[in-house]
Amino acid sequence: MHSVKVGCLAASRALSSSRTLRPDSVKVFACCGLHGSVGQTRSCQTAATPGETAVIRIPRYMQTRVDNVKQTRGKFKINTIKGGRILIQSKDPNLNQSVGYILGKFEQPSLCSKGWKHNKSFGDYFTINNIKAVAPFVAENQEDVEQQASFSNLRICKELVEALDKMNITHPTTVQLQTIPKVMKGQNIVCAAETGSGKTLSYLLPVVHRLQADKESETYDEGAHKIRAVVLVPSRELAEQVAAVSRTLCAPFGLLTKTVGGGRGVGHIKMVFKGDQPDILVATPGALVKALRRRYLDFSELSFFVVDEADTMFDPSFSDMLENILLHTNIASNPKEIRGPGHKAQLLVVGATFPGGVGEVLSKVTDLGSMVVIKSKMLHFLMPHVKQTFLKVKGADKILELHQALKMLQQDKGGGAVVVFCNKSATVNWLGYSLEEMGVQHVRLQGEMPAVVRAGIFRSFQKGTVDVLICTDIASRGLDTSRVRLVVNYDFPETHTDYIHRAGRVGRAGGVEDGEVLSFVTHLWDVELVQKIETAARRRTSLPGMESDIHKPKPKVVEVEG
Numbered sequence: 001m002h003s004v005k006v007g008c009l010a011a012s013r014a015l016s017s018s019r020t021l022r023p024d025s026v027k028v029f030a031c032c033g034l035h036g037s038v039g040q041t042r043s044c045q046t047a048a049t050p051g052e053t054a055v056i057r058i059p060r061y062m063q064t065r066v067d068n069v070k071q072t073r074g075k076f077k078i079n080t081i082k083g084g085r086i087l088i089q090s091k092d093p094n095l096n097q098s099v100g101y102i103l104g105k106f107e108q109p110s111l112c113s114k115g116w117k118h119n120k121s122f123g124d125y126f127t128i129n130n131i132k133a134v135a136p137f138v139a140e141n142q143e144d145v146e147q148q149a150s151f152s153n154l155r156i157c158k159e160l161v162e163a164l165d166k167m168n169i170t171h172p173t174t175v176q177l178q179t180i181p182k183v184m185k186g187q188n189i190v191c192a193a194e195t196g197s198g199k200t201l202s203y204l205l206p207v208v209h210r211l212q213a214d215k216e217s218e219t220y221d222e223g224a225h226k227i228r229a230v231v232l233v234p235s236r237e238l239a240e241q242v243a244a245v246s247r248t249l250c251a252p253f254g255l256l257t258k259t260v261g262g263g264r265g266v267g268h269i270k271m272v273f274k275g276d277q278p279d280i281l282v283a284t285p286g287a288l289v290k291a292l293r294r295r296y297l298d299f300s301e302l303s304f305f306v307v308d309e310a311d312t313m314f315d316p317s318f319s320d321m322l323e324n325i326l327l328h329t330n331i332a333s334n335p336k337e338i339r340g341p342g343h344k345a346q347l348l349v350v351g352a353t354f355p356g357g358v359g360e361v362l363s364k365v366t367d368l369g370s371m372v373v374i375k376s377k378m379l380h381f382l383m384p385h386v387k388q389t390f391l392k393v394k395g396a397d398k399i400l401e402l403h404q405a406l407k408m409l410q411q412d413k414g415g416g417a418v419v420v421f422c423n424k425s426a427t428v429n430w431l432g433y434s435l436e437e438m439g440v441q442h443v444r445l446q447g448e449m450p451a452v453v454r455a456g457i458f459r460s461f462q463k464g465t466v467d468v469l470i471c472t473d474i475a476s477r478g479l480d481t482s483r484v485r486l487v488v489n490y491d492f493p494e495t496h497t498d499y500i501h502r503a504g505r506v507g508r509a510g511g512v513e514d515g516e517v518l519s520f521v522t523h524l525w526d527v528e529l530v531q532k533i534e535t536a537a538r539r540r541t542s543l544p545g546m547e548s549d550i551h552k553p554k555p556k557v558v559e560v561e562g
């Protein structure tokens, strides 16, 4: 044990009394605890009560300090470097961790970011290397592809399979394999799977398939045509994107898809519903609430109600609107209720993250017991196929680091699309002006832009008109950025959920394979999040603060392979 001098008010008062210590006794005057463990206590004799043993406990923070000193001096250093590939690569090679090294259950990882709250740590960095070549939700090689069921095996009609072929989509991803049959059976589902794993098709394919089958049935009344499926998404850009996929799938059958988003006044919303009612409506919550209030649309023939990007939609900023909308819909509680006259709608809830609390809100709007949960094994894990670098950098140096990263991408990889995330709209504007001066061509996307200016910006980036997109989290949810090579967190995200969504703009199914994430870490509060991410990476666990059960009461849970 070490000789540690610890003081507290009670102890010093005791000292000023007539007590004396024997010369060989340790100078520890801490709060007296009577039940200290062997490792935590030491004893001394006092003159006041001769022969009596006083048990003195060393405060826990002091023990931790002592342990830290031991660790930094390397006395009990654990060697986390084995032969083979490196999982965590640090500026200090002693902190590297090999892929082959598995941390013990009670072993504390030595973090590269441990000292990052200190000013001297600026310039420090570490990388979580990609340990897989392809995403866990797609087949790894041709053999696996051939063994896998095809879209036809999932009973998707041949017109849709042909439409997918034209999009170069030949085999379902794991989430599609699990979700499509459940939706076809008429079940309500919660689908929780990684970013970029193809969730959009996992609900759109069975929706379009059934709408077409219903249209062909004898009981279908063309004259009383009403909206039959609603897809609710958090942003106008995502509404446009989902609608574009829906239009491609609906084209062979002549089904109509429309979108409605906010920001352009009620007149614009009214225009959308003038004329033919769409078969599929892709909407943002604000616009849909307005349309329902003014009775521009009728949900009496609704067969599907889809909530995409569930974590955002169940966030307090949207949940009231969502509850309001769900009050207008008649959700089925079992598959028997979805057919025939007076049928009810199937509820499909889809998302890549389910932070704690989502289940609770979900239970307010629907009977959770009726829902089947499809959850991928890697949900809330860091993506194993994407390299992620964290750099401790001063706020003033971030722009130079960004410029350097863009230059390196150009030189080393021959260029590619880049998404730069900022936490505030003002930062997006400021960074845009600064990059303009440096001669970097880009587009900006943030929520405070007028709707007219905002329209089409993301589409132009998606098409490749420009390679750099500077944006807020508005672009982190659901937007398909398959050609993106680099995501830069110019401002570190405020939550793990945001980190997962932002990082999820690379490493997507069918996208470029060598996507990377670079995060600038500046503030003290950033460091705490980084430390949790690094710990999760070293321990190979999911990120903390996420819902693991999704909801109560317990539904049937189907785990997706991969």
Ligand SMILES: Nc1ncnc2c1ncn2[C@@H]1O[C@H](COP(=O)(O)OP(=O)(O)OP(=O)(O)O)[C@@H](O)[C@H]1O
Binding pocket: 168, 169, 170, 171, 172, 173, 176, 193, 194, 195, 196, 197, 198, 199, 200, 201, 351, 352, 477, 478, 479, 480, 482, 504, 508, 509, 510, 511
């Ligand atoms: N089976 C498939 N094979 C190859 N590519 C696919 C397949 N399914 C979907 N994709 C493509 O994968 C990309 C990502 O799909 P999608 O946008 O549906 O992902 P997501 O899971 O909804 O992502 P996010 O969580 O970001 O919303 C799209 O470009 C899509 O065309």
